Amino acid sequence: MRRGATAPPGGPRAARRAALGTTVFTELTELAQHTGAINLGQGFPDSDGPRTMIDQARKALASGANQYPPLGGAPELRQAIARQRARRYGARYDPDDEIVVTTGATEAVAAAVMAFCDPGDEVVGFDPSYDAYQAAADLAGVAYRRVSLRRTADHFAFAPDELCRAVSPRTRMLLLNTPHNPTGKVFTHSELADIAEVCRSHNLIAVVDEVYEYLTYDGAEHLPLASLPGMRERTISVSSAGKTFSLTGWKVGWACGSAPLVGALRSVKQYLTFAGAAPLQSAVAIGLDHEEEWVEGLRGRLRRQRDLLAEGLAEAGLGVLRAEGGYFLQADTAGSDPAEAERYCRELPLSRGVVAIPTAVFAQDTAEYRHLARFAFCKDPDLLRRAARAIASPSAARASP
Numbered sequence: 001m002r003r004g005a006t007a008p009p010g011g012p013r014a015a016r017r018a019a020l021g022t023t024v025f026t027e028l029t030e031l032a033q034h035t036g037a038i039n040l041g042q043g044f045p046d047s048d049g050p051r052t053m054i055d056q057a058r059k060a061l062a063s064g065a066n067q068y069p070p071l072g073g074a075p076e077l078r079q080a081i082a083r084q085r086a087r088r089y090g091a092r093y094d095p096d097d098e099i100v101v102t103t104g105a106t107e108a109v110a111a112a113v114m115a116f117c118d119p120g121d122e123v124v125g126f127d128p129s130y131d132a133y134q135a136a137a138d139l140a141g142v143a144y145r146r147v148s149l150r151r152t153a154d155h156f157a158f159a160p161d162e163l164c165r166a167v168s169p170r171t172r173m174l175l176l177n178t179p180h181n182p183t184g185k186v187f188t189h190s191e192l193a194d195i196a197e198v199c200r201s202h203n204l205i206a207v208v209d210e211v212y213e214y215l216t217y218d219g220a221e222h223l224p225l226a227s228l229p230g231m232r233e234r235t236i237s238v239s240s241a242g243k244t245f246s247l248t249g250w251k252v253g254w255a256c257g258s259a260p261l262v263g264a265l266r267s268v269k270q271y272l273t274f275a276g277a278a279p280l281q282s283a284v285a286i287g288l289d290h291e292e293e294w295v296e297g298l299r300g301r302l303r304r305q306r307d308l309l310a311e312g313l314a315e316a317g318l319g320v321l322r323a324e325g326g327y328f329l330q331a332d333t334a335g336s337d338p339a340e341a342e343r344y345c346r347e348l349p350l351s352r353g354v355v356a357i358p359t360a361v362f363a364q365d366t367a368e369y370r371h372l373a374r375f376a377f378c379k380d381p382d383l384l385r386r387a388a389r390a391i392a393s394p395s396a397a398r399a400s401p
Helices: 015-019 024-035 051-062 075-089 104-116 131-140 160-166 189-202 259-269 278-290 292-315 341-351 381-392
Strands: 099-102 122-127 143-148 171-177 205-209 235-240 253-256 319-321 328-332 372-376
Touching (some): 075 099, 075 253, 075 278, 099 104, 104 131, 104 205, 104 235, 131 143, 171 189, 235 259, 292 319, 292 328
Parallel strands (some): 122 143, 171 205, 205 235
Antiparallel strands (some): 319 328
């Protein structure tokens, strides 16, 4: 620094930072820590994944797998991902040039936005939306246009004509998350067909975040958008080990697509993290090849936990929309005091000892979701019971476990 120069408060700042700020997850998680509240705001489970995977990771750490893996990811993991896509969906991907391992699904989405969009371009997605998508667009200088998922009697749906109108000459990409966070929606075959038609007719690349692909309930089934006619060559399918195996801290994700799409994504990814989680990649490969039965058990446990929390919230006077997939359910706070979900969620840790997230923080059209709050059910059943009792009764909020 020049002699006599004064550093600005907080150091130099880039304009792109202005739109990011502190996430509501950070704010409410800190509030949970300070108050001792039960945290149903963040989507992390209370228990670890399969022991075989953890043992393999420990073995890899001790045997020297601690240096950079290849840019595309460890060959054994890319091969296991290819086998999983073929076995589960009948989709064939070349592990050498049609699959890339990423530092979680979030990196894959961010790298795709940067690889396929220039500043001033547009991405179309759905509202509400996982907050990392808006951040990725903001950092890339890209406009993120959203189509509302509107609440019906018991689920969420979009209007195909609204999706068509959202596409402009500057639109380069459609970003889809199914099963969907935060609503718990699983997009149907009919809805995916409408989305595919928009992508084909407007020559859009589709990036599909499928991290909850195994976690669907009540007969809902995840269908990859890439499996629809004319979509494989224009779709990047993204997933990860975190949600599938209850190992969210491992941050091992991947993206599958045609060689030109994956090559472009890889060219950006090399300057983000290059490669990561070397000792964990062989463990994830073992999970994909051998732990589907464990994942089926997880799906059953999550469904029961969803029902347990839904019953408790309903008894506490909240309207509940049962999730079709994922970790979260939506609850209607309209009949509560306060009725607005944002105020409700800010007061909940102090008055009831529970943290939830107002759904409107994920949305551009905040009025559409002003009475909805997101609760995580990927938690221990006893913790869910305590949370439901606390919401129903202030005196139960600080009860001992």
